[in-house]
Amino acid sequence: MRDVVEQLQRLGMSGYEAKAYVTLVGSGQPLNGYEVAKRSGVPRSTVYETLGKLVAKGAAYEVRGAEDATDYLPLPPRSLLERMRREFDDSIESLQASLPTIVAPPEAHLIHNLKDAGALLARAEDVVAASHTDLFLSIWPEEMKRLSPLVRRAVGRGVDASVMHFGPAEEVVGHLYEHRFSTPDVIMENLGCRLLVVAADRREALIGGFLGGSAWGVYTEDPAVVLMAVEYIRHDIALQIIADRVGHESLREFWTSDPEFTRLRAGRGRPAALLRAAGCPAPELPAG
Structure with missing residues (x-):
């Protein structure tokens, strides 16, 4: 019952209204105000006001x-939910038309920090859910479990999703590529944490890192950062495709022996230090 009351509150009912409605639904027969107050916990001093609000809605x-007293019956739950759905959809359509007309041009591109795993994943869900044309993700299995349903829905509405996945995927959604060059354990050793990058519609991006129960991240609409996030994922995907086409051993030979590749790999280990300085803790190393 508590969960139902909380969900009804999220949809616009007050706590007393939700308790009274649930009590009416569970009674199976009309109830007067005294009975609703006794069964629901709504104070007798406010129960008739609460029931009046339910009637008004x-x-x-x-x-x-009996004896010409006023009793109350609930609108059946299925009808109530359909009515709430229609009202919610109508409000969304109205706001989609009216809200953009009052938005002031930003004086600076939006950017904000995210301090924990819950906030980081919730903001990533926002980015995926709001995508309309294209979506780019660089992601590990732990985070993909949370975002996969939303990515699937985005693909279902026509979004072109490109996913760079570190390790085997439980489900292939969109254009998914497994990061096998280099292997995930090598990437983890180099970066020091699981890096998450999500970019949508070339207009917003989220970049963050996870290690154990700790996380850090940043969300931005800065076009330069969004461009870099998209290109980072596009180039990583391109490297996986090249490795599959020419052979991983051949590419690995170039990667380890060519002087230009050697020069580019000279900073190995620095990303981990930079990320730890930004708030991602150092990985725990095995004893010995």
């Missing part, structure tokens, strides 16, 4: 009871 009906 169409979530309950007044009926004549």
Whole structure:
């Protein structure tokens, strides 16, 4: 019952209204105000006001009871949910038309920090859910479990999703490429944490890192940062495709022996230090 009350509150009912409605639904027969107060925990001093609000919303009906008293019946749950869905959809459509007309041009591109795993993943979900045309992700299995349903929905509505996945994927969504050159354990050793990059519609991006229970991240609409995030993922995907086409051993030979590649790899280990300085803790090393 507590969960149902909380969900009804999220959809616009007050706590008392939700408790009274759930009590009416669970009774199976009309109830008067005294009975609703006794069964629901709504104070007797406010129960009739609460029931009146439910009636005004169409979530309950007044009926004549014994001795011409007023009893109350609930709107059936299926009808209530359909009504709430219609009202919610109508509000969204109205806001989609009206909100953009009052938005002031930003004086600076939006950017904000994310301090924990919950906030980071919730913001990543926002980015994926808001995508309309294209979506780029560089992601590890731990985070993909949370984002996969939203990515699947995005693909279902026509979004072109490109996913760079570190390790085997439980489910292939969009254009998914497994990062095998270099292997995930080598990447983890170099970076020091699981890096998450999400970019949508070339207009917003999220970059963060996870290690154990700790996380850090940043969200931005800065076009330069968004461009770099998209190109980072595109080039990583391109390297995986090249490795598959020419052979991993051949590419690895170039990677380890060519002087230009050697020069580019000279900074190996620095990303981990920089990320740790930004808030991602150092990985725990095995004893000995």
